[in-house]
Amino acid sequence: MGETRKISLTVNGKSYEEEVEVRFHLADFLRQKLGLTGTHLGCEHGVCGACTILMNGKSVRSCLMLAVQADGQELTTIEGIAPSEDEMHPLQEAFRDNHGLQCGFCTPGMLTTLLEFLEDNPDPSEEEVRIAISGNLCRCTGYQGIVAAALDAAQRLRDAKGV
Amino acid sequence: MKPPPFSYHDPGTVGEVINLLKTLENPKLLAGGQSLMPMLNMRYVMPDNIIDLNKVDGLSYIEENNTGINIGGMTLQRDLEFSDLIKKKCPLMNDALQQVGHRQTRNRGTIGGSLSHLDPAAELPAVCAAHDAVIVLQGPKGEREIPFSDFPIAYMTPATEIDELLTGVKITSWKDGHGYAFIEFARRHGDFAITSAAALLEVDGAGAITRASLTVGGVGAAPVRMNEIEESLIGQSGDEDKFRELCEACREIDALGDVYASSEYRQHLATVMSRRALVKAYARANRKG
Structure with a gap:
């Protein structure tokens, strides 16, 4: 040691x-x-x-x-990141609903990266999302589901804030 | 656990750092760690002592002076990216930072770390070359300043002495409204560039170029200023064919070749990136200036 x-x-x-x-x-x-x-x-x-x-x-x-x-x-x-044991964060829900993960290996990194990104940029374009996750590799989804989930999550978070 | 065993030091002042550099066996400075940590994890480097600079006072700042800006060596790439002063006084750096690694690495990476690592393809050294930046080093004999053109002495080797620390960077601004562009070719967004080009242009009321700086990164062992092209650009208007013709000179750069790209391919990319940077910089230049 x-x-x-x-x-x-x-x-x-x-x-x-x-x-x-x-x-x-x-x-x-x-x-x-x-x-x-x-x-x-x-x-x-x-x-x-x-x-x-x-x-x-x-x-x-x-x-x-x-x-x-x-x-x-x-x-x-x-x-x-989930608010409680039996409740998911809107970003997690959006990943589930949009097939944003398959094997789940990259998912913790995707979610933490996107949490900070969506805080800074609550209404991103698809291209901005793709740049935001450019430092996170996924070998299952082809990224389509992840990008869709990120955009969906942004909408859910905006709705929750009432904007 | 992957890094080899080492002793860890986290001094609070520049004086203590210099003292540690002088007395410790086989020391290595740890700035943002976005290059050193991978090298430790893979045991490319095996220092006996790590001197962490993150707790050193007074090395993180972005300040305006009479001629430009002073930047502290430990200033985060993230802080530079979001700085209004940088956007106003050194927009080329803002352009370049969008392509430096990823958000997660810019949150930790520093300007001093990037300059000291001196990867030939890194963006911030190319910006310093383009702007004729001055590098501030501090050692046992005090502070000294050297022009960036004298800073790289070989491939990934800065002129910093073994007992010295890069404490700051001074950048002289160009005229308000000058044209600027940082263009690079990389396999994926955020990857190290295979080849990059940084252009700065000042243009008069008639659209003629009055001052030019063109730097190519990722081709030579360090960023290369294209002095001949710069001279030929004076008096030119923004004619893309003329830019194309002048940028052919990039094929003469003594180019690196590796498994990713041959030297001929890098030279070819240099002509294309340079032309694109000039076209974009010219379009951005304010002709009323």
């Missing part, structure tokens, strides 16, 4: 204090230390986007930062 450090952080509203090896990247920390295996690891060099999470509301690749760098930060992973 190499050099370790104690870090404290908030993940999905819950506080954690953990001793972590400094060379652990954040994705491995979330999966192996916290047991939050919803964050997936595809390439581990920043190409596939599967490990995307939200840090202080901004989408980041959790394989491209060290766990120690998340000390004091607030994270949201795929496990934390």
Whole structure:
């Protein structure tokens, strides 16, 4: 075991204090230390986007930062986006209804990326959606269902806000 | 866990960073980590010590000065992308940033990290070359400034000394209303460009070009300024055929070749990207200026 450090952080509203090896990247920390295996690891060099999470509301690749760098930060992973145990987020509903996923490997990264994007751009064009998810690879859907789901989710979120 | 074992340091001041660089064995600076982290994960680099710059005070800023803007080395690409000052004073950088990686990487990636990594195809070094940026380095002997043209000394190798840190970038603005364009050819949006071109133009009331800058990225070991083309552009109007003819000179660039694209193909792309950048920059130039 190499050099370790104690870090404290908030993940999905819950506080954690953990001793972590400094060379652990954040994705491995979330999966192996916290047991939050919803964050997936595809390439581990920043190409596939599967490990995307939200840090202080901004989408980041959790394989491209060290766990120690998340000390004091607030994270949201795929496990934390639904409002409750038996209720889904409108973005999750839109993915289900539009065949936005098949195997589900890329889905956590797609959803976290789109959460930040739709916050910044509540009424995007199809092209803007395609650029927003250009850093997330999907090998099942051909992206059509994902783009449709993102546009549908944008509409649902706008309806919910009454705009 | 993939990175090799290392000791981790997160100093709070530039002075501490320089001191650590001087005293630690085989150190590596960690800025946004969007290039270094993949290299650590794949063990392309195995430093004994990582010096994380994210807690260093005073390295993230975008400030206006008399002639242009000063940017801190640890300024996030995201902050540059959404900066109104950058849009106004250095619109070429805004154009380029749209093509730098993806939203998730721009949220962590920094300008100083990108310049220090110095990938030949990266967008921000090409913008600095186009703008004749000045790079600010700090070391044990204090601060020194070097023109970007002297910054790359070889493939992916900046002139930064082993005990120095890139603290800032100074960019001189062009005249308000100047034309600008950053064009690149990549396999997918956000990928590293196979070839890119950055153009800056100033145009007089009659539509004649009075000042020109043309940079080609991804072809040579570092961004290449096309000085001869720039000189020939002076006095020209926006005739695309003339641009096409002048851009043929890009075939002479000493070009890299790899499994993705041969050197001949990169040279060919350079002629096309350069012409497109000039056409777009010319169309954007305000002739009343």
